Amino acid sequence: MGFVQGINVPIGPNNHHFISKQYRKTLRLSSEQIASLNLQDGPNDVTFSVTTAYQGTTRCQCHIYKWHFADKIVISDIDGTITKSDVLGHLFAIVGKDWAQIGVAQLFTKIKNNGYKLLYLSARAIGQAHLTREYLRSIRQNDLTLPDGPLLLSPTSLINAIH
Numbered sequence: 001m002g003f004v005q006g007i008n009v010p011i012g013p014n015n016h017h018f019i020s021k022q023y024r025k026t027l028r029l030s031s032e033q034i035a036s037l038n039l040q041d042g043p044n045d046v047t048f049s050v051t052t053a054y055q056g057t058t059r060c061q062c063h064i065y066k067w068h069f070a071d072k073i074v075i076s077d078i079d080g081t082i083t084k085s086d087v088l089g090h091l092f093a094i095v096g097k098d099w100a101q102i103g104v105a106q107l108f109t110k111i112k113n114n115g116y117k118l119l120y121l122s123a124r125a126i127g128q129a130h131l132t133r134e135y136l137r138s139i140r141q142n143d144l145t146l147p148d149g150p151l152l153l154s155p156t157s158l159i160n161a162i163h
Contacts, residue, residue: 037064041067041068046063047060047061048061074111074117076118076121082100082104082139083100084100105142105145108147118148118149120149126153126154
């Protein structure tokens with residue numbers, strides 16, 4: 001097994017300084033490793049970086065959400081629930097066309113205001129993560145937007161996600 005260099009963890013109250021830690025490549029962090037991240041409640045910005053001799057350093061930014069075990073969660077599919085259809089929801093988000101269900105921002109805002117956290121789920125490919133997040137953030141209906149929340153996507157390709 002090799003090592004993955006770093007999860008940059010913000011330190012200090014203004015989060016302008018970072019420490020970098022090295023972890024052995026694994027799909028699961030131990031309880032001690034998770035505790036060492038000093039995650040705050042809600043979204044936490046994280047940068048993963050992998051350095052190789054031939055390709056240099058590649059970085060991937062994401063959010064790790066920390067919620068209390070007793071928090072109430074609503075899990076919502078995106079395609080066909082937030083969007084008007086499954087396949088067209090995938091494609092119209094890429095070209096920037098609004099394909100959201102009427103009233104979805106109001107409904108999800110009411111759900112949040114009733115004390116629930118939102119988790120978004122989609123069969124979209126992981127390569128569409130940035131586009132999908134931006135699409136969810138772009139939905140604005142009567143000055144309401146969708147509440148922030150984690151986004152879980154498929155680790156497959158776009159073709160497999162649509163199929």
